[in-house]
Amino acid sequence: MLGGGILHGLAVTAKNFVGSFTDPERLVTLGYPEERAPAKENARQFPFLVFDGADPQAGLRCVACQICEKECPPQCILIVKSKTKKPDHLGKPQFFPATFDIDLSVCMSCQICVEVCPFDAIKMDQEFELATNDRFEGLLRHRDQLARPNAHFQKLHPTDAAAIDARRAEELAKAAAAATAAAAAPRKPAPESPPAA
């Protein structure tokens, strides 16, 4: 009938109106600052540096190989290699970044740095509330700000982190076994393969 479509439409909107009160499935909006959607495991925002142990300086996995700096498409990473070396988790002396800066205003969250890192030293963070008044210094993250404990990484990407931790534990065990073997056997100049070949 003429006008029936209007009534039909009114019925549809009325159903939606009432449904938004009675059916929680309909009203999916979250009140953001108080309520938060649970983070997706593969969500990513900007990179951070992983360190093991308690000391962000001593445990930093990064060896300042500068692969990420070269691969970064928007060139937002600046690494200055240290003059001295510090032992990595296997005890081998490695360079470490004296400076490791990421300009978040330039970064495009492509995750290429994470893909190319042979040391599992750089990973993607999920922090997104980065608004600041200062668009230069406020968005430029330095090494100490970027360093996050491994526990943080484990929390964000549990699957990924478990795999990496297992591999690293395996390497450590292998290295320890090699060390005991080397200690037992006569000293041989067997060059150790790089940890994450």
Next chain:
Amino acid sequence: MSAATLHLLLAAAMFCIGLAGALCRRNAILVLIGIELMLNAANLNFLTFWKYGPQPQPLDGPVFVLFSVAIAAAEAAVGLALIIAIHRRYRTTQLEEISRLRG
């Protein structure tokens, strides 16, 4: 000077302003505005004589004004329709440019 005189003078002034407008302006719509003013001056006169004049019939003036308003409305509608039609034909509403019938 009585109120009637004042109102009559006002009506006369309004009529003459409308007349001047209708005579001097060259745009058809503005001429129509002048004519509207003249019609309204006439309405004012009707009401003045109803209010302040002798009254053979108590509601003569208002009835007259009512009819005059109705006719003025019709006149405005038809006049504006004509002006729009002319505008569509001649692309102008300047009265002197609409002169195709001139020899």
Next chain:
Amino acid sequence: MPPEPVLSLAFAIVAGLVLGGSVAAVSCRNRVHAGLFLAVALVGLALVFLRMGAEFLGFIQILVYVGAVAVLIVFAILLTRGSDSAHERRSNAPGIGIGLAVLLWGVLAWGILHRSPGAIATPSPPPSMAVRDLGERLLREELLPLQTVGLLLTAALIGAALIALPEPGISPRPSGSHGSAGTETPPSSPT
């Protein structure tokens, strides 16, 4: 009701509104302003009607003139815009028209001021204009004129619509430097 002074401040204000609006309406170079000033003058006239106790007619005046006629006029001004130059040229001889109008006003004013006193001198208090009486009058004594006016309005409605309809055979004359504005037909409405 207290006896009102002949030239009260209220009358001066509404008369000023009427006269100022009228003068501006016919002399304004901007056509839309002219239309708006016409509305001002007609509102002033409605106020004059209200002061005279013709409440019904004052409201009708605004309803018809401001609500319909003035709006139609400005609408027509907008529809016929763009073809003429923004401001119309001056008339060849504005003096003649103005002179004639002033002369006419002089004659009328002379006549009004020197009329025979008997014509209006005895203003019996007018009856208050009851709308019911007006309706009775219209529908009993003036029934035929009322029907005629109704017919006239209907004819005006149809006629205005027909006139304003685009003529099928005639294409509009190619406009000069201006775009073709106003080919749309608005339904004209005589209220």
Next chain:
Amino acid sequence: MDAPDQIFVLLKHAVVSWFPTPVQPWISAVLSIGAILAVYPMIFALTTVIERKALGRIQNRPGPNRVGPAGFLQFAADGIKSLTKEDIVPRAADSVVHFLAPLVVVVPPLLALAVLPVGRNMVALDLPETGLLFFLMVGTAVELGVFMAGWSSHNKYSLLGAMRAIAQLLSYELPLLLSTVSVVMLTGSLSLNAIIGHQSEVHAGVLLGWNVFTPWGAAGAVLFFIAALAEANRSPFDLPEAESEIVAGYFTEYSGFKFALFFLGEYLGLFAVSGLGITLFLGGWLPPLTVLSWVPSWLWFFGKLAVLMGIFIWLRGTLPRLRMDQLMRFAWQFLLPMSLINLLVAALWQYSTPWPHLLRWLPAAILFGIPYLLYHRAFLRQHPPRTYRYAS
């Protein structure tokens, strides 16, 4: 007994009686004006919040819920925002007309609200001779304000909005007027109080004689409220301010407080015309049943207003905007003939008073049913049932 009903009237009399006699009419007027200026903008503020929340719920989202308890102070935030924003006047604008337009849009609805009886003995300005005419007259002034706003802004969207507004307002004024005429015809008075009084006769012991309970009243109310929606520029007739087509229509070039004034004027117009509809068809401040007459009369009026606002919000959340030609065709080809038929029905109703009740409904049913069926056929001819083909 009638203390809650007359509480505001008594309050006003009490306040007025404190003052010396010569100034009493002035105090009374000031109080009435103050009440109108306080109550309706407050309803406006609440309506905007409720409207946004309801529209949100219709679209399955919560709507504003931040400012104040459950978001109900959102209007205050909006008001402060619009007050503190810069008032921009375009350089090319006609500044005087641009300045006056918001006033011409806001003042008439306020004037119109003054003549509406909101309760027993509660009307700010009682015009026993011409109340309805005053209301309609005031309503027409808005057209000019809208035109002034659109034209003076010197913006093509504003101008388009103004042209649309004028065409729409002029076209829908006719059905609006004609549907009120049927009420005037049967009441025999232009006074809004008399119209309400005419509806107070009791039928069948309990039911009051609201006009909407008669065939011409029901049809008239439908026609009236359709036309009222169009006159108030409400969705689905909000073409003059269609955001998705012409930015904001005639008030595109307004900012800050003037923009808020347009907004206010629009809602006040909606309240005014809804209040008129309530007065004409829905019994004004009368209760529907005699047993409910203990509820204060002003509560009935504002309750009905709230229900109407709810329906309007519902319609806004449901119906898409019309196209300009559909709008015009609807007014001139449907509403206008139907309201003329309604006049005929009203006249027949008046002259069939001695008939039995059911028989009186018969001519109305025929007179409305036949055109309705004809429209239905014509509609189906123009718009045959659509078939959809989906990509497989």
